[in-house]
Amino acid sequence: MFSxxxxxxxxxxxxxxxxxxxxxxxxGTRARLIRAARREKLASQSDVLVEGRHAxxxxxxxxNSGVMGALPLxxxxxxxIFSAPARIRL
Amino acid sequence: VEAAExxxxxxxxxxxSLDALGGLYDRFNRLVFKTALGVTGDPDVxxxxxxxxxxxxxxxxxxxxxxxPLEPWLYRMTLNLSYTWVxxxxxxxxxxxxxxxxxxxxxxxxxxxxxxxxxxxxxxQALSRLPLAQRTVIVLYYIDECSLQEIAKILRIPxxxxxxxxxxxxxxxxxxxxxxxxxxxxxxxxxx
Numbered sequence: 001m002f003s004x005x006x007x008x009x010x011x012x013x014x015x016x017x018x019x020x021x022x023x024x025x026x027x028g029t030r031a032r033l034i035r036a037a038r039r040e041k042l043a044s045q046s047d048v049l050v051e052g053r054h055a056x057x058x059x060x061x062x063x064n065s066g067v068m069g070a071l072p073l074x075x076x077x078x079x080x081i082f083s084a085p086a087r088i089r090l
Numbered sequence: 091v092e093a094a095e096x097x098x099x100x101x102x103x104x105x106x107s108l109d110a111l112g113g114l115y116d117r118f119n120r121l122v123f124k125t126a127l128g129v130t131g132d133p134d135v136x137x138x139x140x141x142x143x144x145x146x147x148x149x150x151x152x153x154x155x156x157x158x159p160l161e162p163w164l165y166r167m168t169l170n171l172s173y174t175w176v177x178x179x180x181x182x183x184x185x186x187x188x189x190x191x192x193x194x195x196x197x198x199x200x201x202x203x204x205x206x207x208x209x210x211x212x213x214x215q216a217l218s219r220l221p222l223a224q225r226t227v228i229v230l231y232y233i234d235e236c237s238l239q240e241i242a243k244i245l246r247i248p249x250x251x252x253x254x255x256x257x258x259x260x261x262x263x264x265x266x267x268x269x270x271x272x273x274x275x276x277x278x279x280x281x282x
Binding site: 008016017030032033036037041 | 106108111112115116119123124127128133134136137140141144145148149209210213214228229232233235260263264
């Protein structure tokens with residue numbers, strides 16, 4: 001003979017188990033997961049590429065601050081600035 | 091064998107393998123889905139959380155120790171995300187509406203007989219009445235079929251606390267069923 005508590009316990013286990021087993025994940029959840037993970041993977045790889053590209057920038061603004069920071073810019077545009085009057089005369 | 095296969099999949103996942111992610115999903119999606127469903131009471135939300143848990147598994151794969159079982163990590167992550175969702179929902183919605191949304195609006199529910207649907211609604215309403223801490227223990231014990239020791243490890247609480255939460259949760263459920271005069275009906279349903 002089962003006591004009331006045992007019957008209740010068994011009933012609860014079966015009812016909750018059946019209830020949860022009655023539902024399934026939305027169709028396509030696996031595919032969406034893989035797509036999202038692939039996007040994250042690609043994004044992390046492109047971050048590395050962007051960092052690499054930045055490393056070849058001629059001017060590192062963090063390292064060159066203040067008046068001295070303008071020197072690379074001055075060097076870069078020196079000939080452009082001083083050749084302008086000559087080009088205007090021509 | 092299963093533990094060795096899981097370990098191998100986790101190692102591949104740590105190398106960024108999407109196939110390994112799919113393999114782990116195939117192996118553990120029911121575990122995550124059922125747990126999220128039990129705590130949130132909403133299959134659509136459980137599906138969203140399922141995706142989020144595995145996405146985080148992919149994102150944080152390097153932090154996982156492959157020599158240890160993966161299940162406790164999955165349970166903890168699922169419960170944390172489910173708690174966050176339930177708390178946000180509670181904050182955003184008046185308390186009296188909670189049993190209604192837990193019962194669902196029918197759009198994503200399986201096509202079952204009216205009698206069975208009524209029984210499921212009853213289960214969802216009964217679960218929704220439990221405090222979150224007790225509901226979690228009920229879900230892990232009855233739906234996920236974890237032992238008291240396993241629940242204690244997952245929740246990082248003493249086994250005695252698990253026992254007492256289980257006791258109070260059972261008592262609350264029993265009282266609720268009695269008050270709704272569903273106990274006899276539920277038992278008939280189960281044992282026939």
